Amino acid sequence: MAEALLSLRGVETHIGRYHILHGVELDVPQGGLTMLLGRNGAGKTTTLRTIMGLWRASAGAVRFEGRDITRLATADVARLGIAYVPESMAIFADLTVQENLVLAARSGPPRAERLDRIFARFPALRRFWTLPAGLLSGGQKQMLAVARAIIEPRRLLLIDEPTKGLAPAIIANMIDAFRELKDGDTTLLVVEQNFAFARRLGDTVTVMDDGRTVHHDTMDAFAADQALQQRLLGLSMDTHQ
Amino acid sequence: MMPATETTSPPLRPSGAPPHAARGEEGPPPVRARRDIVPLLLVPALMLAALPLVGSPASWVTLSVAGLAMGLMIFVMASGLTLTFGLMDVLNFGHGAFIAVGAFVAASVMLAMGPWMGSDSLWLNLAAVAPAILAAMVLSGLLGWGFERVIVKPVYGQHLKQILVTMGGLIVAEQLLKVVWGPDQITLTRPPALRGAFIIGDVAIEKYRVLAVAVGLVVFVVMQLALGRTRIGLLVRAGVENSEMVEALGYRIGRVFVGVFVVGSALAGLGGALWALYQETVTAAIGAQVMVLIFIVIIIGGLGSVGGCFVGALLVGLVANYIGFLAPKVALGSNILLMALVLLWRPQGLYPVARR
Structure with a gap:
């Protein structure tokens, strides 16, 4: 297995009075796509937010490229080349599509070649270029959220439920986009409830339950073991398409 | 795979045309946004509606200019507060302190430059007023910086505490103003160049109101350009929606927060200086008195929206002047009524800011 680009060791996170993560152990191998699976409330989103520094880990360590980033401010985590696409998409609704992307390209104006690739993958973004992003459909907003994350080269993408509420055609488009990123130099950690999507894309899988990581495996091995899926997720990938 | 080396596109203006499509792609034409101009049309609609009620065109013009001037001065004072609320989610009841400090500092500088203020030379008058306004902005901005660091920062995200602590800050600031400048009101006389009126036929337009309109418009245009055409403006607008x-x-x-707080405080200082010259008296309560109007304006406009604040301020200024002329007894409550009507129509204000 490739060396871990990102690793979490014994990470605990409290949100107010609530103890959400109870010693999360996670390795995200360089250059692949790791799926983070688990039932609702398992702590998947909290894990991504803790990595980004949006919620502070109360114990344990988050390491990126060997460097301890547990105490880094969110902006500094992002500057290491980690992009985050939250479940809510968090596009800036009052800003145009263009302004959303200009803002996301922190090092300067977006590069023409990169924009061309984004438009080829998500043509709606070109069509609605000067439209306030709040007027886009749910699928288009998700495209914009992903485009914003990849408008510049990133080392690691953290994506929370990218297919939630999307039409099958758009999901297929997302799969192609993530494959393209995966084949490049980008490592992905994706939280997903759509198991068909997860199986088609994932190289490795980590399963969470009740704030803990309870299983880590290759996606092929996990997909082949229906009894394990049933035990960890309460359903099997074959029956949940 | 995304390429490792790429060519740079020309700098993108925020309102620029869509860049070229990927080679070979022929999609449908770009879609253009339609601007929501209905709230903006309320201003001319209100002015036209008032014309037959006022009766005399000359009085109508005078009232309209007075309303616009008052509205724009309120806008200058309120614009910082609406941005502060939108970006930092801070309910700053202490904003009036920056207005009061601006008024006192400007008054002190102008009084110290008495001979120039009393001169018949326009340039000497301006030479006295300009540094007074500059000093008001600088000191209010500095006070804003200290206020944010000491009073506001510890209570980010805690609205109830914000109200209590900023209200307390306003009371303390008012008392400190009395300690420094004394408890009596300061009487200020406008310089000769800003006294009197332009007479056009039957219409008399006060010179100072023209200046107030000009300053207010300049502030609005500069803010719009800064927010719409610069990266820092993009950051502020995005931060208003979702700072996380x-x-x-x-x-x-965090740095943008502090910068916006300082600029908002400096603008309050500018507004305080303009308001002091408008009222020709300065008291420690000058800021607190105008805060009611400021809150009405930012609520009408939509919390966090500079454009909404602009339209709301104009409506408040015009309504105050028209109602003050037509039915003085109800003038006091006219702006509350205006706010209620606007909120019945648009509960989030004229230009609601999208929130996470």
């Missing part, structure tokens, strides 16, 4: 996501894009939004 701005952080996640790699920007240290």
